[in-house]
Amino acid sequence: MTQKNYLTGCVLLLFLNAGCTREMYNPDSRPHEFPNYVDTETRPVQYQEKKTYVTAQGVSASNQFNGARLNDFEAENDSTFTVSIEPENTPINPSPWYAFKLWSETPRKVYLNIDYHNGKHRYLPKLSYDGRVWTDLDSNLIIKRGGNVQFPLNLSQDTLWVAGQELxxxxxxxxxxxxxxxxxxxxxxxxxxxxxxxxxxxxxxxxxxxxxxxxxxxxxxxxxxxxxxxxxxxxxxxxxxxxxxxxxxxxxxxxxxxxxxxxxxxxxxxxxxxxxxxxxxxxxxxxxxxxxxxxxxxxxxxxxxxxxxxxxxxxxxxxxxxxxxxxxxxxxxxxxxxxxxxxxxxxxxxxxxxxxxxxxxxxxxxxxxxxxxxxxxxxxxxxxxxxxxxxxxxxxxxxxxxxxxxxxxxxxxx
CATH class of the missing domain: 3.40.630.10 (Zn peptidases)
Known part of the structure; x- marks a missing residue:
């Protein structure tokens, strides 16, 4: 039966034909009716390692909380640090999510690079000191470098949450x-x-x-x-x-x-x-x-x-x-x-x-x-x-x- 004929028949008989009603309400006993097939068989995913990254410069980062995405963190020099963000697998829609915590042993201004693998920057950074109240980073502070970005942050011993959206x-x-x-x-x-x-x-x-x-x-x-x-x-x-x-x-x-x-x-x-x-x-x-x-x-x-x-x-x-x-x-x-x-x-x-x-x-x-x-x-x-x-x-x-x-x-x- 074609999709059009099937739908037409069920619409007309919805309230009259109990068999058609059962067919429409049973997800496992009907023909596949969407014309554009998509393969949804399970595929492997890459899990990020949950850890706290500690640098010799006294700046640390963590992905040890629900909703986090941080695949690597390393120092480029005393003031510049790079966050690596990777997807769970590919191919994938360009929605490169990131969320992590930062802090420093001493108060300092740092420059943060976000390096996306298989994606490019999309979400304006949100900042929080408690994971509940969030503010937008000033977009004028963001420097785009191809699909990646760099922006400054002021760090201290207080934990700063950085995420693509509110958690x-x-x-x-x-x-x-x-x-x-x-x-x-x-x-x-x-x-x-x-x-x-x-x-x-x-x-x-x-x-x-x-x-x-x-x-x-x-x-x-x-x-x-x-x-x-x-x-x-x-x-x-x-x-x-x-x-x-x-x-x-x-x-x-x-x-x-x-x-x-x-x-x-x-x-x-x-x-x-x-x-x-x-x-x-x-x-x-x-x-x-x-x-x-x-x-x-x-x-x-x-x-x-x-x-x-x-x-x-x-x-x-x-x-x-x-x-x-x-x-x-x-x-x-x-x-x-x-x-x-x-x-x-x-x-x-x-x-x-x-x-x-x-x-x-x-x-x-x-x-x-x-x-x-x-x-x-x-x-x-x-x-x-x-x-x-x-x-x-x-x-x-x-x-x-x-x-x-x-x-x-x-x-x-x-």
Whole structure:
């Protein structure tokens, strides 16, 4: 059966043919439907050696924390030091993540070279003295040398954290989940399996209802480890849904939200550029399910929907790239909510002065999550991308408005 005929048949018979419904909700018993094949069989990865580097000049560096990426550290002279950054494997998307700690036995100004292997500089350095509060390095201080960079830093015995973005690791995630559970006790926490290296894969259910009374919206994030701005957008979006007001009260009477806040915990904690511990881009594995993270999420979502006699109507996947953009499916017009995407994005535009959404629609091609939501569930699928350098206050503002407008559009569509 061709992809077009299969999709058409399942869309028409979704509510009438129980067999077709089972086929759409079972990730393991259907033909491969994405036209652009991607090999997602496990590949070897290079693990960085976790250590503290001590130089004769009294300057030290460390990668002994979750989220770190530092492959080597050496002194060029008394004031210049080189950090080597390598990916987990190749070929790989150019997202050269770095994160390390620095300190000096005596106060001094140093010049730091970042030498990228198989990549070039992308992320503006962020600095912190506690790993929680971060500031941008003045971009005027950065000297570009081909794909590498050099910039000055003032060091002392106090530890200075240097990273491509703010850190948000599995430790931060556990703290955030505990906080939303405290604020919203009815939130149901769960795990949907373990990662390649055995880390828990967390999920949470908001506004869970009785069987047959709800439709499911899926929010997911962090398939790609360096994409912290997408993670921040996800957090703000969810936090708006959990506020108590007439809009959210009405919304949660009909809709249920299922969270998958960190799809790639191994990659995040290991400081990977892109891949999981199996050396694969998880957002190309939504067809073959070769990696445990995608396979277990698909299985959990299928079983959750069936158990609750509910249907998945939407999947929003939060990512980061060079600029804010919404990647959408041309096929959304044939989804369960055919007008949602255009109406929602227009409402966001109307709510933010002088804002013009950057929208990039495409046909179902590679096996990415937004296409998977449509192919598997006839649901709206959108990749919600935030720019690497998008101001953090705007990330919060836009994400809160996006959550509000999603609720309003869905409620108005009843």
């Amino acid at each position: 948000f690791t599995t430790e931060h995630l556990r703290g955030w989940l505990a906080e939303i559970k405290r604020k919203s006790p009815e939130t149901k926490m769960d795990t949907y399996g373990k990662s390649t290296l055995g880390r828990p894969l967390y999920t949470a259910s908001l506004f869970e209802k009785n069987k047959g009374q709800n439709e499911i919206i899926v929010l997911m994030s962090r398939q790609h480890p360096p994409e912290t701005t997408g993670q921040l957008a996800f957090l703000h979006f969810v936090e708006r849904l959990l506020e108590e007001d007439p809009l959210t009260e009405k919304f949660k009477q009909k809709y249920q939200v299922l969270l998958f806040p960190m799809q790639n915990p191994d990659g995040v904690d290991l400081g990977h550029w892109r891949h999981n511990a199996g050396g694969i881009d998880l957002n190309r594995d939504w067809d073959r399910y070769n990696q445990p993270e995608t396979r277990q999420m698909a299985k959990y979502l299928v079983e959750f929907a069936n158990k609750n006699q509910a249907r998945v109507i939407m999947g929003l996947d939060f990512h980061s790239t060079y600029e804010d953009v919404y990647y959408t499916n041309n096929s959304d017009t044939a989804s369960a909510y055919p007008d949602f995407t255009n109406v929602w994005l227009n409402e966001i535009k109307r709510a933010i002065p002088d804002y013009e959404p950057n929208i990039s629609p495409s046909n179902v091609g590679q096996p990415v999550s937004k296409g998977w939501f449509f192919v598997r569930f006839n649901a709206v699928g959108i990749t919600y991308e935030i720019g690497d350098d998008t101001p953090r206050d705007f990330i919060k503002t836009k994400s809160r408005i996006a959550a509000e407008k999603m609720m309003e559009v869905l409620l108005n569509d009843e």
